[in-house]
Amino acid sequence: MALSEEDRAELVAYLDGELDEAATQALEAKVAANAEVRAELEALKQTWGMLDYLPKASPSPSFTNRTMERLTLEMKSPAQTKTAPLPSSGRPWLVGLAWAAAILIAVGGGYGIASYYFPTPPPTDPIPEADLPMIRHLRIAEQWRYYENADDLDFVKKLNHPDLFGEDPS
Amino acid sequence: MTLTGKSSTQLALRDPDIRLMLRVRDDDADAFPELVELYHHRLVTVMHHLVGNAEEAEDLAQEVFLRVYRGRKKYHPKAKFSTWLFTIANNLALNVLRTRQRKPTVPLNVRDSGPLGPRPAEQLVHDRAHQPHDRIQQRELAAVVQQALETLNERQRIAVVLNKFEDMNYADIADVMGLTTKAVKSLLSRARENLRLALKDYIQMDRKADEAEE
Numbered sequence: 001m002a003l004s005e006e007d008r009a010e011l012v013a014y015l016d017g018e019l020d021e022a023a024t025q026a027l028e029a030k031v032a033a034n035a036e037v038r039a040e041l042e043a044l045k046q047t048w049g050m051l052d053y054l055p056k057a058s059p060s061p062s063f064t065n066r067t068m069e070r071l072t073l074e075m076k077s078p079a080q081t082k083t084a085p086l087p088s089s090g091r092p093w094l095v096g097l098a099w100a101a102a103i104l105i106a107v108g109g110g111y112g113i114a115s116y117y118f119p120t121p122p123p124t125d126p127i128p129e130a131d132l133p134m135i136r137h138l139r140i141a142e143q144w145r146y147y148e149n150a151d152d153l154d155f156v157k158k159l160n161h162p163d164l165f166g167e168d169p170s
Numbered sequence: 171m172t173l174t175g176k177s178s179t180q181l182a183l184r185d186p187d188i189r190l191m192l193r194v195r196d197d198d199a200d201a202f203p204e205l206v207e208l209y210h211h212r213l214v215t216v217m218h219h220l221v222g223n224a225e226e227a228e229d230l231a232q233e234v235f236l237r238v239y240r241g242r243k244k245y246h247p248k249a250k251f252s253t254w255l256f257t258i259a260n261n262l263a264l265n266v267l268r269t270r271q272r273k274p275t276v277p278l279n280v281r282d283s284g285p286l287g288p289r290p291a292e293q294l295v296h297d298r299a300h301q302p303h304d305r306i307q308q309r310e311l312a313a314v315v316q317q318a319l320e321t322l323n324e325r326q327r328i329a330v331v332l333n334k335f336e337d338m339n340y341a342d343i344a345d346v347m348g349l350t351t352k353a354v355k356s357l358l359s360r361a362r363e364n365l366r367l368a369l370k371d372y373i374q375m376d377r378k379a380d381e382a383e384e
Contacts, residue, residue: 044362055218
């Protein structure tokens with residue numbers, strides 16, 4: 001039967017001396033009665049003991065001096081930072097003004113470039129009253145050179161009739 | 171264990187480390203180097219077992235002391251001084267270990283890399299073709315244990331190191347790590363089971379080494 005997570009936690013707590021008197025006695029009874037629990041306890045104990053193989057740390061003898069030097073350096077540097085704040089940090093209205101100017105320049109520049117490349121046509125003068133009939137009969141005016149040799153419109157229409165000149169023999 | 175009110179004042183009067191820290195708080199120039207001298211060995215040891223590198227451990231321990239100094243004005247003795255100190259160490263170590271987990275910096279051998287290379291957990295599995303010799307060097311065994319420790323997640327590792335090397339009980343570990351005592355019990359149980367699995371092939375060897383010494 002495999003141990004549950006709770007059983008194992010109890011074993012570990014027992015090894016760490018974290019169980020109260022009653023829990024300790026109950027667990028010891030279980031260990032005495034069950035070989036599997038006993039083996040698990042032994043394995044956990046040995047595993048813990050293997051951590052003693054880890055190398056012992058030995059800080060360098062100058063550790064304290066180096067720490068104090070680092071602290072001294074650190075105490076100097078924030079002071080310098082305080083005496084030289086960023087120019088923008090104390091004058092927020094100046095930043096706003098700079099942004100407004102930048103936006104104005106951008107909009108103005110954009111308008112100028114657009115005007116240069118895409119100029120708007122000059123406004124047209126109003127059409128004089130006398131020219132209005134000419135505009136209305138523009139088509140006739142354009143074809144006038146054909147009409148001026150004809151006596152009347154019926155003659156022109158007859159010229160357009162195919163029977164008048166017959167089919168082209170070729 | 172966290173203390174409040176009258177008991178904290180009494181503790182401050184009795185505990186020499188708290189009195190020393192109160193001198194640091196009050197800008198007594200001699201107090202801080204004295205505090206560093208008193209605690210640096212323990213702090214470097216803990217950091218060394220957490221990060222597995224002596225040089226980095228010293229840098230981290232220094233950083234802990236600098237944080238203590240920066241936060242000196244906010245210090246109010248509510249618990250043992252060591253609990254406060256190791257809480258700072260815990261926060262720093264957690265950051266370092268989590269960053270390392272995201273960006274592993276352990277150099278890999280060419281034959282270990284690539285899709286066919288073994289995973290870190292598999293590297294711990296004992297190679298049957300090379301049975302560990304009974305007289306395996308202690309240094310090699312130390313490397314195996316360090317590797318096993320590195321298979322634990324950062325919280326498990328911190329709990330194990332504080333329990334084993336600082337001899338902290340569950341209540342103190344809970345204070346340092348900001349957990350409940352029950353959570354620490356569960357954390358340590360899982361950590362020790364993981365270590366047991368990682369080291370199972372070496373436990374027998376350790377026993378034989380002990381018998382040989384006797």
